[in-house]
Amino acid sequence: xxxxxxxxxxxxxxxxxxxxxxxxxxxxxxxxxxxxxxxxxxxxxxxxxxxxxxxxxxxxxxxxxxxxxxxxxxxxxxxxxxxxxxxxxxxxxxxxxxxxxxxxxxxxxxxxxxxxxxxxxxxxxxxxxxxxxxxxxxxxxxxxxxxx
Amino acid sequence: xxxxxxxxxxxxxxxxxxxxxxxxxxxxxxxxxxxxxxxxxxxxxxxxxxxxxxxxxxxxxxxxxxxxxxxxxxxxxxxxxxxxxxxxxxxxxxxxxxxxxxxxxxxxxxxxxxxxxxxxxxxxxxxxxxxxxxxxxxxxxxxxxxxxxxxxxxxxxxxxxxxxx
Amino acid sequence: xxxxxxxxxxxxxxxxxxxxxxxxxxxxxxxxxxxxxxxxxxxxxxxxxxxxxxxxxxxxxxxxxxxxxxxxxxxxxxxxxxxxxxxxxxxxxxxxxxxxxxxxxxxxxxxxxxxxxxxxxxxxxxxxxxxxxxxxxxxxxxxxxxxxxxxxxxxxxxxxxxxxxxxxxxxxxxxxxxxxxxxxxxxxxxxxxxxxxxxxxxxxxxxxxxxxxxxxxxxxxxxxxxxxxxxxxxxxxxxxxxxxxxxxxxxxxxxxxxxxxxxxxxxxxxxxxxxxxxxxxxxxxxxxxxxxxxxxxxxxxx
Numbered sequence: 001x002x003x004x005x006x007x008x009x010x011x012x013x014x015x016x017x018x019x020x021x022x023x024x025x026x027x028x029x030x031x032x033x034x035x036x037x038x039x040x041x042x043x044x045x046x047x048x049x050x051x052x053x054x055x056x057x058x059x060x061x062x063x064x065x066x067x068x069x070x071x072x073x074x075x076x077x078x079x080x081x082x083x084x085x086x087x088x089x090x091x092x093x094x095x096x097x098x099x100x101x102x103x104x105x106x107x108x109x110x111x112x113x114x115x116x117x118x119x120x121x122x123x124x125x126x127x128x129x130x131x132x133x134x135x136x137x138x139x140x141x142x143x144x145x146x147x148x
Numbered sequence: 149x150x151x152x153x154x155x156x157x158x159x160x161x162x163x164x165x166x167x168x169x170x171x172x173x174x175x176x177x178x179x180x181x182x183x184x185x186x187x188x189x190x191x192x193x194x195x196x197x198x199x200x201x202x203x204x205x206x207x208x209x210x211x212x213x214x215x216x217x218x219x220x221x222x223x224x225x226x227x228x229x230x231x232x233x234x235x236x237x238x239x240x241x242x243x244x245x246x247x248x249x250x251x252x253x254x255x256x257x258x259x260x261x262x263x264x265x266x267x268x269x270x271x272x273x274x275x276x277x278x279x280x281x282x283x284x285x286x287x288x289x290x291x292x293x294x295x296x297x298x299x300x301x302x303x304x305x306x307x308x309x310x311x312x313x
Numbered sequence: 314x315x316x317x318x319x320x321x322x323x324x325x326x327x328x329x330x331x332x333x334x335x336x337x338x339x340x341x342x343x344x345x346x347x348x349x350x351x352x353x354x355x356x357x358x359x360x361x362x363x364x365x366x367x368x369x370x371x372x373x374x375x376x377x378x379x380x381x382x383x384x385x386x387x388x389x390x391x392x393x394x395x396x397x398x399x400x401x402x403x404x405x406x407x408x409x410x411x412x413x414x415x416x417x418x419x420x421x422x423x424x425x426x427x428x429x430x431x432x433x434x435x436x437x438x439x440x441x442x443x444x445x446x447x448x449x450x451x452x453x454x455x456x457x458x459x460x461x462x463x464x465x466x467x468x469x470x471x472x473x474x475x476x477x478x479x480x481x482x483x484x485x486x487x488x489x490x491x492x493x494x495x496x497x498x499x500x501x502x503x504x505x506x507x508x509x510x511x512x513x514x515x516x517x518x519x520x521x522x523x524x525x526x527x528x529x530x531x532x533x534x535x536x537x538x539x540x541x542x543x544x545x546x547x548x549x550x551x552x553x554x555x556x557x558x559x560x561x562x563x564x565x566x567x568x569x570x571x572x573x574x575x576x577x578x579x580x581x582x583x584x585x586x587x588x589x590x591x592x593x594x595x596x597x598x599x600x601x602x603x604x605x606x607x608x609x610x611x612x613x614x615x
Contacts, residue, residue, distance in 0.1 A: 053469065054430075054431070054468065054469020054470055055341070055352065055357075055358050055430075055469060056352070056357045056358060056469075057358075085356065085359070086355075086356060086357050087356065118355050118356065118357055119357070121355065121357070122468070122469065123433070123468070123573055123574075124571065124572070124573040124574070125433070125468065125533075125571035125573050126433075126468045126469065128571050129467065129468065129533055129569075129571070152321075153319045153320065153321050153362075156317055156319065174317065175317070175318065175319070175320050176314075176315040176316065176317045176318055177315075178314075178315065178350075181314070197354065198351050198354075199347060199351070199414075199415070199417060199418055200415070200502050202415070202417070205417060211391070211417075211420040211421075212416050212417045212420060213417055213420065213421065214417045214418075214421075217346065217347065217350045217351060217354075217421075218346075218350075218421070219320075219346070219350075221320065265416065268416070283411075284416055286415050286416070287414070287415020287416055287417055287418070288415075
């Protein structure tokens with residue numbers, strides 16, 4: 001699936017960049033993210049995600065690897081993991097690109113990847129929609145958190 | 149009075165092909181497995197395992213059922229018909245005879261399901277049109293025959309019998 | 314093989330509700346099991362408790378009352394297909410029930426289960442929109458009613474809370490003289506596209522006084538095409554029946570379709586335009602009392 005979103009955050013790029021590395025606060029922005037731990041600073045993280053797709057519950061331990069970091073403009077990461085209960089394999093790449101927008105930051109979120117396994121029985125459309133909802137909610141929560 | 153749960157294992161009794169069976173089955177047992185593994189009735193086949201192909205079709209009462217997706221406990225007290233109850237090699241059901249006469253069997257994997265679906269149709273509609281037959285067979289897939297001879301066999305059987313097959 | 318579970322067979326809705334409250338996330342409602350057992354076989358859902366509502370007295374009744382049809386949740390598609398009340402008051406519903414999935418699914422599967430599962434390819438969820446359907450939900454605090462277009466929220470998502478039970482769907486009969494059609498198109502077990510059209514002729518029987526159009530399968534949930542319905546008011550039935558009227562819909566182009574095995578998003582939207590035109594053609598011909606035998610490839614015309 002593939003999602004691209006753009007939004008304006010009311011914080012300067014440097015402030016937003018600091019927020020992006022605040023693991024507990026970032027975890028709170030990601031819908032369904034129950035906990036997040038740093039395994040290697042600015043390199044590897046572990047996060048636990050739960051999502052509900054109709055009657056099906058997904059619960060995945062994700063390993064997040066930082067692929068590229070160019071402060072304060074560009075961050076790329078990969079997230080992968082598996083839910084053995086529903087046999088779902090998730091592999092995602094997420095990019096966050098920041099540009100100044102007045103006193104704030106224009107943030108471009110790109111997410112692409114796949115959810116393989118039995119969950120695919122629900123149809124690609126459901127997974128795509130779920131991904132879009134998740135990114136939209138992430139954007140909303142991030143914007144709110146940056147304002148406060 | 150609060151509902152009491154069905155225990156993890158249940159005693160059920162049903163009639164299959166005229167014979168009464170009393171069995172102890174797990175609550176989560178599927179009818180197809182009970183028929184094939186406990187009663188040695190191998191006519192119904194597990195194929196798609198998701199109610200699409202019809203190879204596991206059996207009749208519960210007058211209704212066609214996907215045995216792969218039907219709890220065995222739901223058959224308690226019911227009358228079931230499998231292909232073994234339709235006829236024997238020496239005394240074939242008119243539908244079976246029609247299938248043989250019309251060359252409607254190739255690998256045979258879909259055949260038991262086709263026969264039982266056809267029986268359910270003819271019991272209700274002794275003189276179906278071709279459109280009726282095609283409609284009722286919509287959930288029975290065949291990879292070999294292209295369906296033509298199966299349809300011909302069913303229509304021929306209906307034409308011959310004149311009343312419920 | 315299924316994983317083991319405990320099966321309860323409550324005889325009243327109250328008992329069923331109490332079981333849901335007691336077991337919460339561990340329990341799921343069960344009737345025909347045509348979707349549930351498949352999900353359980355795949356391991357996608359793993360309930361420890363099944364609450365079988367097939368033995369709740371009266372839950373499967375189909376009755377006509379006050380210009381409406383009330384279909385109980387555990388009524389099978391087969392029951393609806395054969396119901397004298399449905400055939401008399403909303404024959405299109407009986408016709409569509411006849412074409413749901415296959416004969417085995419129709420014998421076991423229930424209307425309530427179909428609507429509560431909210432498969433985006435559900436025929437009934439689309440069709441019932443043109444019958445101004447309302448869903449009855451029974452919860453711990455009593456009954457509430459939700460219009461169908463507020464009940465289905467998205468793919469496999471409804472407004473039913475975990476402790477609520479869908480008890481019935483109520484359909485309003487059409488005004489006198491109204492005629493409709495349901496067209497479903499596709500090559501697979503689940504339809505690629507479903508369109509329901511109803512036209513109510515004016516007093517002279519020449520023009521459209523009211524139109525209802527619903528499209529399903531291609532977007533996140535079925536929807537009415539309100540702008541096109543409005544646009545069709547006053548349209549001559551003969552023009553629609555001859556396929557000469559302009560029924561292109563900008564609303565269709567805004568449907569959030571996704572590219573998948575059923576086709577690209579563009580293809581689905583294009584087919585939605587084509588089949589809306591066809592559904593209106595059939596409905597208009599019927600409203601004008603023409604005999605019409607419309608046939609299209611891979612399409613069921615009800």
